[in-house]
Amino acid sequence: MPQVEQDKDEINQFIDMAQEECQKGNKSEAVKILFEVVQRWPNCQFAHNDLGCILFNMGKRQQGFDCMRKALQLNPNDQRSLQNLAAMICESKRGEFDIDKVSPNRAHVYDQSYGFEGWGMQTSHAHPWAQDLDSTFLLQAHTEAIANFDSPRIPSLPGISIEEKWYNLLWRHWTITYAVRHAVEFTQEPDIKLVECGVCDGMSAFFTLKELKGQYYLEHINSFCLHLYDSWGSMREQGLLEEEKGIAGQFRENDIERTKKNLSDFDDNTVYHQGFIPESLNSSPTAPESISYLHIDLNSVEPTIAALEFFFPRLLRGGIVLFDDFGWKEYCPTREAVIKFFIDKPGIFMPSPTGQAIYYR
Ligand SMILES: C[S@@+](CC[C@H](N)C(=O)[O-])C[C@H]1O[C@@H](n2cnc3c(N)ncnc32)[C@H](O)[C@@H]1O
Structure with missing residues (x-):
């Protein structure tokens, strides 16, 4: 004992x-x-x-x-400590405006309420996650991720704390959280179905599922199911444009078992569709007929457009399509193809300073 x-x-x-x-x-x-x-x-x-x-x-x-x-x-799963840590983060960001803290220092220090540097951005604004309790599930997911999440993509650079690495991602994860909330509120689908294409170790899926669980606790939905599409292998050359060929072989550290472990709290809320897009779209298990939310993070044109063509007709009114890498220079061909896809579609397409883009149907 x-x-x-x-x-x-x-x-x-x-x-x-x-x-x-x-x-x-x-x-x-x-x-x-x-x-x-x-x-x-x-x-x-x-x-x-x-x-x-x-x-x-x-x-x-x-x-x-x-x-x-x-x-x-x-x-790592103690809810009381997770909540305390989330409350501490909130509280420490609620401090008084202090010009010294706003100057473009590293923004990973927890007691800074203003200013952010990371994820390709530098801002001097108040952090949205410090403003109100609506960020509770995000902050819980964030603190839990620091403690538990296994991602080979969080590089082990010496001199940078694990907190800073995750902090850099907070704006991106805040956007995911709000995109999910938008889809819940505006599709009004009690048994909500969502899709993520490009899952890797499950990081963005983790934040999506955590917010959904929160929405479930709040009784805004009766059930939720996230369909996950990925090859869980390295990027293949087939289908890549000439200018994209450099990314062939990336993600060789992919491992579906790691993803399943990271998302193990959600075994009953996830469906894994392993295989290459577009082939996997029409394979077993069957894709959902109607969805409220589609997250695409595939890093190349062919599977991105295939996923859009396949899922867009299934997207409910009020639904969301979120793109992860829309504004990043490396993925310029995908950006151009996505803009072309939406040119004749109804709804609003909004690029974000985080490099993400959100389409509101
Ligand atoms: C950037 S990662 C996804 C990261 C994840 N969305 C996140 O933010 O945590 C891109 C993923 O897309 C997958 N992928 C790329 N092309 C694919 C294709 N044609 N079919 C299936 N998966 C693909 C890769 O294997 C990789 O795991």
Whole structure:
């Protein structure tokens, strides 16, 4: 039996004592008690969690974050610690406007409320995810991803923290979250079906599914199902334009088992369509007949247009098509082909400064 389990009663006594001290306003005393607990029982997740909250509330934010992350290392799925970490991120971004913080510094530091640098952008605006509680599911997904998500695409560059790597992606993930919410609200389909073409390790799918789960908790939908299309192999040369040939062989580290593990909380909400697009579109399992949301991230013209031609007629009114790499220089031929595809379609096509683009039907 693990030591923490064996000494449960003794630990609980300390935790109760710390809570009492906190209630009396003696936060420093509570911290002392909890420090002792984590020294004696370094694997006590609750103690790290409580210590994180108290230190953060005392203004020792970095120490608070460190403790909360330690708690999540010990139990990455602990909802209480995930929520606490999400609340801490929200809270630390709600600080007062401080011109020094706005100057184009690195924006990964958690207590900056304004300014962002990353993902090909530099802004000086307030972060939307710090503004209100509507970002709860995004922030939960973000903190959970830092703790758990296995992605060979998050490079292990020395000197850059894992938090910074994920932080750079926040604007992109915010867009995914809102695209999902738009599709839920405007297609009004209680049993919502969605498609992602180009899944890789499942990162964008993870954020999509997390938001959907949130929408399900809020009872905005009765069920959700995300159909995932990818070869889960390396990019083949077949079908690539002459100017795209350089990307053949990319994604050789793809592994469907890794994706399934990353999305394992959603086994009942996902359908895997492994194979190359366009062939896989008409293969088994069967594609959904009508969809509220289509995310395309395929990096080349042929499968992008094939996916559009196949799914666009199935997109419900109020639905969304989200493109991941629309504005990136490397994918200029895809951008041109997508613009051509939408030229005679109803609805609104909106490129975003994140490099994504959203089509609103
Ligand atoms: C950029 S990654 C997707 C990343 C993912 N959307 C995310 O943001 O987490 C592109 C993926 O598209 C897949 N892909 C590219 N061309 C494809 C094709 N013709 N058929 C199926 N999958 C393809 C690649 O295998 C790769 O996994």
